[in-house]
Amino acid sequence: MKNGLEDVIAAETQLSDVDGEAGRLIIRGVSLDHLVAGGTYEGGAALLLDGLMERSFNEAELRGWLAKARTKAFVHIEAADAALLALPPVDAMRALIARLPDGDDFDTALALLAAPAVLLPAVLRLQCDQKPIAPDAALSQAADILRMLTGKLPSKEQVAALDTYLVTISDHGLNASTFASRVIASTQAGLTSSVLAALSALKGPLHGGAPGPVLDMLDAVGTAENAGRWLGGALDRGERLMGFGHRIYRVRDPRADALKGALKPLITSGQVDSARSALAQAVEAAALAILKARKPDRPLDVNVEFYTALLLEALGFPREAFTGVFAIGRTVGWLAHAREQALDGRLIRPRSVYVGPLPAAA
Numbered sequence: 001m002k003n004g005l006e007d008v009i010a011a012e013t014q015l016s017d018v019d020g021e022a023g024r025l026i027i028r029g030v031s032l033d034h035l036v037a038g039g040t041y042e043g044g045a046a047l048l049l050d051g052l053m054e055r056s057f058n059e060a061e062l063r064g065w066l067a068k069a070r071t072k073a074f075v076h077i078e079a080a081d082a083a084l085l086a087l088p089p090v091d092a093m094r095a096l097i098a099r100l101p102d103g104d105d106f107d108t109a110l111a112l113l114a115a116p117a118v119l120l121p122a123v124l125r126l127q128c129d130q131k132p133i134a135p136d137a138a139l140s141q142a143a144d145i146l147r148m149l150t151g152k153l154p155s156k157e158q159v160a161a162l163d164t165y166l167v168t169i170s171d172h173g174l175n176a177s178t179f180a181s182r183v184i185a186s187t188q189a190g191l192t193s194s195v196l197a198a199l200s201a202l203k204g205p206l207h208g209g210a211p212g213p214v215l216d217m218l219d220a221v222g223t224a225e226n227a228g229r230w231l232g233g234a235l236d237r238g239e240r241l242m243g244f245g246h247r248i249y250r251v252r253d254p255r256a257d258a259l260k261g262a263l264k265p266l267i268t269s270g271q272v273d274s275a276r277s278a279l280a281q282a283v284e285a286a287a288l289a290i291l292k293a294r295k296p297d298r299p300l301d302v303n304v305e306f307y308t309a310l311l312l313e314a315l316g317f318p319r320e321a322f323t324g325v326f327a328i329g330r331t332v333g334w335l336a337h338a339r340e341q342a343l344d345g346r347l348i349r350p351r352s353v354y355v356g357p358l359p360a361a362a
């Protein structure tokens with residue numbers, strides 16, 4: 001048995017491949033750097049779902065259907081009462097998604113792709129006593145998310161940055177949430193159940209819950225000069241540095257550079273303050289040096305969450321919403337894996353080794 005199922009192969013997939021030694025991510029035969037070069041959320045989603053649903057479609061068709069599905073999803077915000085709005089945004093969003101009917105068909109998948117994109121901005125606005133903004137079917141999913149969040153039409157650099165983020169994190173091998181999605185799909189419970197299980201796995205700080213704490217870390221470090229001292233203190237206290245280390249990658253996570261690249265046009269066009277990114281780069285350099293010195297036997301490098309934090313902050317998302325934005329992008333991966341598993345048809349049911357006491361002899 002391998003603790004944490006490390007290196008255990010638990011599925012065959014045509015969806016994505018993570019090469020942790022080479023630092024390479026392939027999604028359906030396309031490398032990440034190609035996918036993010038001008039790629040849109042809808043293009044990435046069409047690629048992932050191609051051939052897995054009962055009908056085939058292209059990027060433009062998906063964009064139109066998604067726009068309609070967002071309008072339909074908006075009605076569910078009416079169920080957001082005071083108790084629901086007192087929850088963290090990702091939990092409030094999960095409770096609202098749980099209202100969607102279960103099913104295995106394309107309409108269920110569309111509803112699940114649209115719902116997080118509409119419900120997260122609406123929840124965030126209600127939590128600040130602002131009126132939720134209805135979707136605009138003329139916009140792309142990325143542009144509409146930003147408009148529903150801020151009430152303003154986003155710039156083309158902002159839309160491109162969010163598209164890059166959503167494509168970059170759309171799928172990533174058999175991570176914990178994707179595995180959860182496949183386990184549920186194997187029982188034939190339905191796509192809504194798969195997505196809810198995956199979302200529950202995602203929110204932990206060892207998976208998709210790290211980018212908020214990355215910003216907390218940057219705030220606590222404060223200045224580039226303080227980085228080494230602060231990070232050393234955190235390691236002395238036995239803490240992990242958020243945004244560093246990965247179960248699979250032994251080199252730099254390629255998604256980190258895709259997101260760093262997406263941030264650049266926002267900085268050069270003066271839409272975000274370059275001081276934050278300068279601090280982040282100083283913290284990154286100090287963290288890599290100190291991790292190398294303290295953990296010489298374990299290569300620990302920057303992971304996707306470090307630059308996720310900077311990018312989502314630059315786009316105006318509050319840090320408590322970062323895991324929810326991750327879910328907006330990853331839902332298509334969860335759905336594709338759930339469909340792939342359902343088409344395989346085999347129930348996932350591993351065994352455990354019993355190490356407890358035996359009954360007393362009679």
Ligand code: CMC
Nearest residue numbers: 205206207210240241242243244245246247298303304305
């Ligand atoms: N800071 C300090 N030490 C670390 C870190 C870190 N971020 N990550 C791993 N280590 C150390 C760990 O303490 C252990 O040392 P030792 O052997 O002396 O006890 C060694 O490295 C191996 O750690 P591990 O727990 O066996 O590694 P893992 O493969 O189970 O952990 C991880 C992967 C992502 C949970 C971990 O690196 C971590 O906790 N990182 C911080 C949280 C974070 O950034 N999470 C986002 C992950 S990326 C999103 C995704 O793809 O899901």
